[in-house]
Amino acid sequence: MKKSDWMLVAVILTVSLLLIGYGFFAAGQDAGSVVVTMGGEVKGTYLLSSDQEIAIDDTNHFVIRDGVVKMDFATCPDQYCVHSKAISKNKETIICLPNQVVLEIRSEKESAYDAVVD
Amino acid sequence: MRKKAVAYFGMFLALALILSYVESLVPISLGIPGVKLGLANLITVIVLYRIGAREAFLLSLLRVTIAGFLFGNLFAILYSMAGACASLAVMVLLKRIGTFSIIGVSIAGGVFHNIGQLVVAMLVLQSVSLVYYFAVLMIAGLVTGFLIGVLSLETMKRLRFQF
Numbered sequence: 001m002k003k004s005d006w007m008l009v010a011v012i013l014t015v016s017l018l019l020i021g022y023g024f025f026a027a028g029q030d031a032g033s034v035v036v037t038m039g040g041e042v043k044g045t046y047l048l049s050s051d052q053e054i055a056i057d058d059t060n061h062f063v064i065r066d067g068v069v070k071m072d073f074a075t076c077p078d079q080y081c082v083h084s085k086a087i088s089k090n091k092e093t094i095i096c097l098p099n100q101v102v103l104e105i106r107s108e109k110e111s112a113y114d115a116v117v118d
Numbered sequence: 119m120r121k122k123a124v125a126y127f128g129m130f131l132a133l134a135l136i137l138s139y140v141e142s143l144v145p146i147s148l149g150i151p152g153v154k155l156g157l158a159n160l161i162t163v164i165v166l167y168r169i170g171a172r173e174a175f176l177l178s179l180l181r182v183t184i185a186g187f188l189f190g191n192l193f194a195i196l197y198s199m200a201g202a203c204a205s206l207a208v209m210v211l212l213k214r215i216g217t218f219s220i221i222g223v224s225i226a227g228g229v230f231h232n233i234g235q236l237v238v239a240m241l242v243l244q245s246v247s248l249v250y251y252f253a254v255l256m257i258a259g260l261v262t263g264f265l266i267g268v269l270s271l272e273t274m275k276r277l278r279f280q281f
Binding site: 001002004005008009012013015016017019020023037039040077091092093095097098100102104 | 243253
């Protein structure tokens with residue numbers, strides 16, 4: 001490996017670390033609710049404080065329990081979303097790419113609704 | 119392309135498809151979609167260095183499309199294509215600049231493959247918060263790019279053909 005290669009690696013690592021740092025900062029704020037979007041459209045917003053089960057059309061299904069969100073059913077072939085770690089902190093996401101579903105945790109300050117049920 | 123290169127090109131395409139298939143058999147679980155070994159990039163790098171940029175681009179295009187029809191779905195082709203184009207564009211650029219070794223070029227290729235895929239995912243899902251995946255995907259791309267780079271280097275040492 002030449003010197004330029006090492007400089008490239010250094011730049012990549014630095015940018016990554018900066019992004020991780022920024023991520024930690026954003027996650028520090030309180031988590032209030034989970035916003036469900038499908039193809040960019042908001043389908044619903046649910047408070048993390050109440051345990052519930054939500055189905056998204058026929059393609060996905062997730063559970064809120066003890067303030068933690070987990071996807072437990074999806075029709076996608078890869079099942080990445082179902083195997084994803086449960087999320088509970090601000091800005092954390094579970095995404096189902098084939099079904100274009102995104103579950104994202106928002107802080108209480110950003111939540112526009114108390115609870116919206118489809 | 120000269121006749122000899124055309125014959126080899128077909129073989130390289132077949133190899134790239136096989137590597138794509140083998141790669142799909144190995145599940146990598148980081149909880150984040152989009153982390154791949156990038157084995158097929160080995161062929162892309164070799165073609166880039168031994169034949170040329172245009173041929174490498176054609177190879178990538180064909181490989182992504184055919185592999186998408188064989189092993190994936192329509193959306194997968196979109197993401198793969200974005201990643202492959204971004205990756206190859208950066209690799210051609212760095213190779214032309216000249217001060218990077220194959221390993222450095224491959225590292226950049228790996229990183230930008232993931233960046234390309236993530237940007238397209240963010241556009242399709244219209245979600246800015248996916249930006250937090252950047253850090254992990256960049257590091258993953260760096261590691262896989264490095265491994266493919268080393269593999270490319272060693273493979274080319276043992277391949278005796280030139281066009």
